[in-house]
Amino acid sequence: MPPKSRVYPFSILERKTMEEYIEEALTTGYIQPSTSLAVAGFFFVGNKDGGLRPYIDYRGLNTITVWYPYPLPLVPAALEQLQGAVIFTKLDLRSAYNLICIREGDEWKTAFHTTTGHYEYLVMPYVLTNAPAVFQSLINEVFKDVLNKYVITYIDDILIYSSSMTEHGREVSFTSAPILRHPDPNIPFLVVVDASSCGVEAVLSQKHGSPSKLHPCAFYSRKLTRNYDVGNRELLSIKAALEEWRHWLEGARHPFLVLTDHRNLEYLCNAKCLNARQARWALFTCFHFSVTYHPGSKNGKADALSRKYET
Numbered sequence: 001m002p003p004k005s006r007v008y009p010f011s012i013l014e015r016k017t018m019e020e021y022i023e024e025a026l027t028t029g030y031i032q033p034s035t036s037l038a039v040a041g042f043f044f045v046g047n048k049d050g051g052l053r054p055y056i057d058y059r060g061l062n063t064i065t066v067w068y069p070y071p072l073p074l075v076p077a078a079l080e081q082l083q084g085a086v087i088f089t090k091l092d093l094r095s096a097y098n099l100i101c102i103r104e105g106d107e108w109k110t111a112f113h114t115t116t117g118h119y120e121y122l123v124m125p126y127v128l129t130n131a132p133a134v135f136q137s138l139i140n141e142v143f144k145d146v147l148n149k150y151v152i153t154y155i156d157d158i159l160i161y162s163s164s165m166t167e168h169g170r171e172v173s174f175t176s177a178p179i180l181r182h183p184d185p186n187i188p189f190l191v192v193v194d195a196s197s198c199g200v201e202a203v204l205s206q207k208h209g210s211p212s213k214l215h216p217c218a219f220y221s222r223k224l225t226r227n228y229d230v231g232n233r234e235l236l237s238i239k240a241a242l243e244e245w246r247h248w249l250e251g252a253r254h255p256f257l258v259l260t261d262h263r264n265l266e267y268l269c270n271a272k273c274l275n276a277r278q279a280r281w282a283l284f285t286c287f288h289f290s291v292t293y294h295p296g297s298k299n300g301k302a303d304a305l306s307r308k309y310e311t
Contacts, residue, residue, distance in 0.1 A: 002038035003060025034120035036111035085161035096156030195233035202241035259294035
């Protein structure tokens, strides 16, 4: 039988806070109305700052959950790694567990009810017995290349440590992803591509605001495993970008522009004769775009991505 719990009564303040939480969670896509037979209670616990924090009574669900045995870091062992470090940056992820989606088809298990409705989570809520282990495994995978070298993670807490300011600036920069805008299908896309002897790369962008400013939506880079001449390297970067962002670019509402620092590729959309390799890349016909020459000196982001494979 699905776990069941009672409906908890609310004070006037708690009811108002609950309604605000439900409205915000529905708007952000964290929860949805549910018809699940599972029922977990919803109530509040006090925060250190005197505020109220929503709490779901998942004791019934946790009792029948198969344990995920992923280990959490040992604090004493983590502290030993800090020997010699003199400068630190601490990051605390906001609503960290909510960054993980519930597996499709399992949402009903997280159902809870309030005095105004029955809902289920689309993202991982707090209080689930496996939530800390699941998130720890995710964050360790994200930082696997630098973990325990100059990064320590403990669930949603991230510590970057260095022995000098110079090292710290480089290491913090490496662990800080650029701020991306979510693609808007109502705005034309811009794709900037570039290639070096070692790799190809691309940046997907759109203009926002007034006056309009170009914002990145996504970055892509890939190491080359075989020799290509300059023209085919640049052509490969376009092909790779179109494949990577096909879900946004194929059938886009507006024609999009591709910028390349290889002037000869401007012929691509109108060429009557393609060589054998170019002909195999005929997927270009599925997209409505034009190619424009853009000097490499102005192609900073994409060029930097391609150079990262050079040794």
